[in-house]
Amino acid sequence: MGNLCSTSKNEAEPSSRPGRVLGSAANPPPNAAPRAPLPTKSKAPFKSPGRTLGETAPEVSKHPDGELLRICLMTRLADWTMAKKRAESAASAQKGKLGSKLAAQKAQTQAQTLTEVSREQTAARHMDESSKARNWN
Template sequence: MGNICSRSSNETDPFTQPGRVVGAGPSDRNAAPRAPVPTKTNWKATPGRTLGESNGDGSAAGTDEARANAAIAAQKRAESASANKGKLGAKLAAQKAQSHAQTLDQVSRTERAARDADEAEAARRWN
């Protein structure tokens, strides 16, 4: 698309212009304007301020209020997410609430029920 979309007012390809010899200094014909070098300043003359320090206009108080509002909103989101967990979420919460002994007892009951079912199946087959 390069030549189709370009206008004649565009600059020509930089490789078609004559170049300079390797090792020669930079060309001054297209020198871009440079920003002035800043004067030396004594940075240690003014003490820095600590994070969270107010700068006189009460902006630190505003950030504390914003933080508190964000924390309250996050707490409300967490509470609403835990309240609407549905059927599987309720089962998971009940499982997490079990103690170690209760969990082992439940596993033991499940295994006993499986063994009883296997024994009943063997009795039906007359083994």
């Protein structure tokens, strides 16, 4: 048990080893192997010179494929409106007995839920007490 924290087998701490004198040579590099060359700079994949700050964005009509862009935007808008209508109709559709029960549960507040659970627990306790009383005789 005494050897558990012994320092004889541990390496010496860096502060206990003698250091270098100021002005002495630096440590040699760990690996003097040749390095791979840097990759050559490739040409950028885009052809636009870019925009300066404050410059306005090009309008759709100035775009070479302006008509195509306008059609794409219109189809996205149409898809979005269709999805919104579908979601609204699904939310308002009748879900049947289980759906109406689920909607009623979601509409309950926390106080109403706690009151209902309390009533159920009280009823179960009364049933247990009455069964014990019946079994006593």
